[in-house]
Amino acid sequence: MTPVRIAFVAALVLASAAAAATLAPFEPGDWETTTKAHFDFAPGTPPxxxxxxxxxxxxPQVRHHCVTAADLAVSPGSVLAISGGICHYRKSSFADGHMALQTECNGANGEHTITDVVGNYTPTSFTATGSKKGDSQPGTAMTIVTSGRRTGSCTG
Structure with missing residues (x-):
């Protein structure tokens, strides 16, 4: 193999590795997410x-939603569908089957929350636990457990 051909093959391998590293950790399609929340109330919270x-x-809340390749290119976390459209991801990390995200949400009622989420994933499923604290009830925390699975192609 000539040095030029070796360089060309090496460049292709590196380009393929770079492209694979930027691919979303999830497969596009119809996703079912199940979410269950639990509150740890601050002392003095009115009964x-x-x-x-x-x-x-x-x-638990169960929701189906279509996640496209374009959605995943913008945010791999779109599979979690935990925002209801009022949140954005401040940070996200997906590597070796483990994920860590931080969301910031501004609700219609003026509530501002930050949620730290950690979990595990495969291309077709995930489990995640989030710890959420809001500004309006200092000391009150909510734990959110979310699981999801790809159920097939998007329909519609």
Missing amino acids: MVARMLAAQTAA
């Missing part, structure tokens, strides 16, 4: 507020 929030989060 009525605690009961109301506990009732709202008693049952």
